[in-house]
Amino acid sequence: MESTISLDELLVCRLDTRQKKTTPSSLVIFGASGDLTTRKLIPALYNLHLEKLLPEPFLIVGVARRDKTSETWRNELKEAVAKYSRTGAPDENEWNKFAEKVVYLKGDLKDYSTYFDLKQLLKSQPDPKLVENVLFYLATAPGQFSEIVEQLSRCGLLKKENTNGMWQRVVVEKPFGYSLESAQVLNREFAKYLHETQLYRIDHYLGKETVQNILMFRFSNSIFETLWNRQNIDHIQITTSEKVGVGSRGGYYEDAGALRDMVQNHILQLLALVGMEPPVSLESESIRDEKVKLLKSIRRFDEDMTPAYAVRGQYTEGEIDGLPVKGYRQEEKVKPDSNVETYVALKLYVDNWRWSGVPFFFRTGKRLPLSASEIRIQFKRTPNVLFAAQCGPRLDANSLTLRLQPEEGITLRINGKVPGTNVVVRPVRMHFSYNAEFGAYTPEAYERLLIDALAGDPTLFIRSDEVETAWSIVDPIRKHWQDKPLSAEEFYKAGTWGPAIADSLLATSGHAWRNPSPPANNK
Ligand code: BG6
Numbered sequence: 001m002e003s004t005i006s007l008d009e010l011l012v013c014r015l016d017t018r019q020k021k022t023t024p025s026s027l028v029i030f031g032a033s034g035d036l037t038t039r040k041l042i043p044a045l046y047n048l049h050l051e052k053l054l055p056e057p058f059l060i061v062g063v064a065r066r067d068k069t070s071e072t073w074r075n076e077l078k079e080a081v082a083k084y085s086r087t088g089a090p091d092e093n094e095w096n097k098f099a100e101k102v103v104y105l106k107g108d109l110k111d112y113s114t115y116f117d118l119k120q121l122l123k124s125q126p127d128p129k130l131v132e133n134v135l136f137y138l139a140t141a142p143g144q145f146s147e148i149v150e151q152l153s154r155c156g157l158l159k160k161e162n163t164n165g166m167w168q169r170v171v172v173e174k175p176f177g178y179s180l181e182s183a184q185v186l187n188r189e190f191a192k193y194l195h196e197t198q199l200y201r202i203d204h205y206l207g208k209e210t211v212q213n214i215l216m217f218r219f220s221n222s223i224f225e226t227l228w229n230r231q232n233i234d235h236i237q238i239t240t241s242e243k244v245g246v247g248s249r250g251g252y253y254e255d256a257g258a259l260r261d262m263v264q265n266h267i268l269q270l271l272a273l274v275g276m277e278p279p280v281s282l283e284s285e286s287i288r289d290e291k292v293k294l295l296k297s298i299r300r301f302d303e304d305m306t307p308a309y310a311v312r313g314q315y316t317e318g319e320i321d322g323l324p325v326k327g328y329r330q331e332e333k334v335k336p337d338s339n340v341e342t343y344v345a346l347k348l349y350v351d352n353w354r355w356s357g358v359p360f361f362f363r364t365g366k367r368l369p370l371s372a373s374e375i376r377i378q379f380k381r382t383p384n385v386l387f388a389a390q391c392g393p394r395l396d397a398n399s400l401t402l403r404l405q406p407e408e409g410i411t412l413r414i415n416g417k418v419p420g421t422n423v424v425v426r427p428v429r430m431h432f433s434y435n436a437e438f439g440a441y442t443p444e445a446y447e448r449l450l451i452d453a454l455a456g457d458p459t460l461f462i463r464s465d466e467v468e469t470a471w472s473i474v475d476p477i478r479k480h481w482q483d484k485p486l487s488a489e490e491f492y493k494a495g496t497w498g499p500a501i502a503d504s505l506l507a508t509s510g511h512a513w514r515n516p517s518p519p520a521n522n523k
Contacts, residue, residue, distance in 0.1 A: 015282070022055035022454045023165075024129035026122055030109060030148055031139035032062025032073070036173065040204075041139065042077045043085035044446035049098045050087065053451055057127050060102045063109070063118065073104035086444060109144055115155040122157070131157075132166040135453055139173055146189040153193040160194055171200040171453050174265050175256065176462070179478070180471035187464045200453045201462040205266040207445030209434070210404040212460070214273040214375075215287070217402070217410065224400070225278075227379070228354075234397060235359045237376040238270055239516055241368035243320050245494070246342070250333035257340040258312075259481075262364040264474045268295060269462075270404075271360060274375055275350055284459035288466060295469040297352040306480040311502045313343030314486055315367040318494030325367065325494045339486050342366045345502035346477075347509075361506055363513070367494035372516035373404040387415075387425055396427045399514070407519050408434040408442065 027045075029037055048054050062073060078099070082089040090098075105121060107114030122131035136152060138145055149170060152158035158168045170190070177183025190199055205211050218225055227233070240262060246253040253261065272291040279286035301309060316327040328334060328342050343365030350360065379398040382388045388395050399413045410432045418424040434442065452460055462470075492499040497515060506512055 020053070020451060020455050020457075022053075022451070023133055023167075024057050024127050025055045025133035025135060025167075025454060026059040026061060026125075026130045027135045027137060027450075027454070028061045028063060028118065029137045029139055030063050030144075031141075032104065033064040033066050034139055036139045037062065038077065038080035039084045040444070040446045041137065041450070043081050044444050044450055046081050046085060046090060046095075046098055047087055047443065047447050048451055049101075050094060054101075055454060057125075057130065058101050059122070059125060059130050061105055061118065061121065062102070063105045063107055063114065065106065065108055067106055068104060070102065070104040074099045074102055077102065086442075109140065109148055109151075112151060112155070115151045115157065119155055119157055129166075132164075134158075134168050135171060136168065137171045142172075142175060142177075142186075145172060145186065149190060149193045158193060160198075167198075167456060168194070169198045169200055169453060169456070170194060171202060171461075173202055175260055176201050176467050177471060178255075178260070180468060180475050183468055183471050187468070196464055197458070199464075200458060201464075201467055202449060203265045203269050203462055204445045204449065205269055206460040206462075207447075207449040208404060209442050209448075210402065210408045211270065211273065212448075214270075214402065218274075219278055228377075230354065230356055230358045232379055233358055234378050234380045235361060235511055236274065237378065237514060238267060238274075238360070238362045238374075239376075239513075240267065240270075240364040240373040241370060241497075241516065242364075242366050243368065243371045245315065245325060245367045246328065246331050246334070248332060250331045253342075254334055254338060254340055258342055258344045258364055258366070259474050259478055263344055263346070263362070264470050265462075267362050267364060268470045268473065270375060271295075271298075271348070271350075271362070272466075274377075275355060275360070277354070284457065287459055288463045292463070292466050292469055294350065294352075295466065295473065297350045297355070298473055299349040299351050300473065301476040301480070303476070303480055306477055308508075309347045309505070310477045310480070311343075311345040311490075311499065311505050312341035312481055312486070313345075313365065313490050313492045313499040313502065314338075314340065315342050315365075315494045316491050318367070318496065320367060320369075320495045327494065328367075339481075339484070341481065341486075341490075343368075343492060343498045343502070345498065345505055347505055359509060359511070361511070361513070363498060363502060365492075365498050368497055369495055370516065370518055372406065374516050375402040375404070376400070376514055377402075378514075391425065395425065403516070 029041060031037065045054070045060060078090060078095055103121065105118060107117060119131070122134065125131065134157065136158065138148055140148065149158060158170070177186050218228065272294045276290040276294040279290045314328050317330065318325060329336050329338055345361070345363040348360045348362070377400040381397045382395070396413070396415065401411045403409045403411065412430040413427050414430065415425050416428040418426055449460060489501050490499055497513065503513065
């Protein structure tokens with residue numbers, strides 16, 4: 001009989017079956033009535049349940065101050081799953097099976113009795129592993145982190161030394177600290193109660209499929225990696241633009257601003273993945289070592305050089321999709337004279353052998369004309385002979401765009417001859433679309449991150465030296481901006497691509513931003 005298996009299928013290579021092995025365990029979510037739990041964590045857990053990836057047996061305990069029963073909480077979560085899960089309204093049967101694993105515990109995080117009750121609850125489970133193997137998820141305000149781990153340790157739920165294969169891990173949400181100094185203090189606090197290997201600092205960007213694909217793309221293809229250096233690349237642009245404003249998060253955003261909210265974490269992570277050297281192996285520490293090395297090679301800003309390398313902006317009222325929207329200063333819980341930045345553009349240099357002299361341009365902002373994240377590798381121009389000699393700047397340089405969201409894909413932009421008797425050259429594209437190739441299945445970032453934390457794989461989480469190095473890069477910029485009121489040229493109208501001075505940041509070296517294309521129009 002003839003085989004129906006295609007060559008592509010024969011070449012599918014699974015790398016992580018071993019890593020994803022979970023053991024009977026519990027997940028305790030502190031801050032269970034918050035937005036993150038309902039919008040992200042529970043829908044992700046429900047989808048993992050559908051995929052049969054959750055440990056068996058498994059218990060999810062939500063801890064929060066509000067008075068409610070497990071039954072009420074489950075009903076709230078069912079609605080949340082219907083609203084926020086990529087799989088839509090839950091199937092009754094599957095939901096009931098999932099809901100059996102979900103319990104609510106009312107408690108104040110400051111009271112020892114809350115942790116005592118939690119211990120009793122976990123101990124009352126038929127399988128003793130559910131009190132031995134526990135993932136604690138701190139979805140609370142950062143100010144509560146130290147208190148929670150201290151209390152968990154005091155009541156014996158969190159142990160620094162573990163034997164007999166038991167494990168306890170702690171997941172913390174960003175922001176991890178507020179500055180280098182505060183991150184160091186937090187790292188020291190955690191270190192009193194747990195080892196670095198037990199601490200999982202989340203950056204949800206690392207859970208995105210397309211972000212994980214950066215390493216695979218670079219190191220499983222020979223054709224691109226040979227071009228990935230200063231000899232061939234003119235510059236790199238990273239854009240993460242959002243149409244949304246700060247919405248109801250004004251209170252948080254007033255303390256964060258775009259630099260802390262997006263640059264210190266997501267953007268520097270993208271840079272690290274795009275720029276790092278090949279790790280010696282796929283082990284988590286090898287990958288994290290290379291990321292840290294890259295971050296350490298970033299040229300530091302000092303007070304004087306900041307204006308030439310960093311631009312901030314704040315949106316004023318304008319229009320998004322033809323509808324009027326408020327300015328940042330008019331948003332809820334925002335000071336009417338706030339100087340907080342909602343836009344940042346940076347020019348960075350990585351002073352190492354591979355990247356010496358290649359500028360990396362980044363920008364991120366709220367209330368920009370479209371929501372998209374992409375990394376654009378802009379290659380050098382051809383020598384100024386033949387076509388280039390005749391076309392000048394109209395002969396575009398090649399580029400490779402990794403589109404992270406939406407319409408995930410990779411596009412190579414090359415030049416081609418327009419068919420006809422005349423000699424006309426214009427850019428054409430070779431495009432790989434995730435959806436076209438693999439169907440619309442894209443797991444949410446939190447699905448991957450939760451299963452990795454349960455299985456004890458820290459690769460996609462941030463190590464202490466990584467988080468501290470990232471703060472050391474953005475702190476000088478923050479110092480330069482803080483206490484300086486925004487000037488007129490730093491404001492931008494909502495619905496535009498940021499302040500005009502961000503264009504000058506590139507123009508001085510003869511470059512220009514390339515805006516992401518709107519959906520359904522790949523470059
Ligand atoms: C979060 C920021 O970390 O990332 C938000 O706090 C931002 O301000 C969000 O909107 C962007 O993430 P995503 O997955 O929507 O690109």
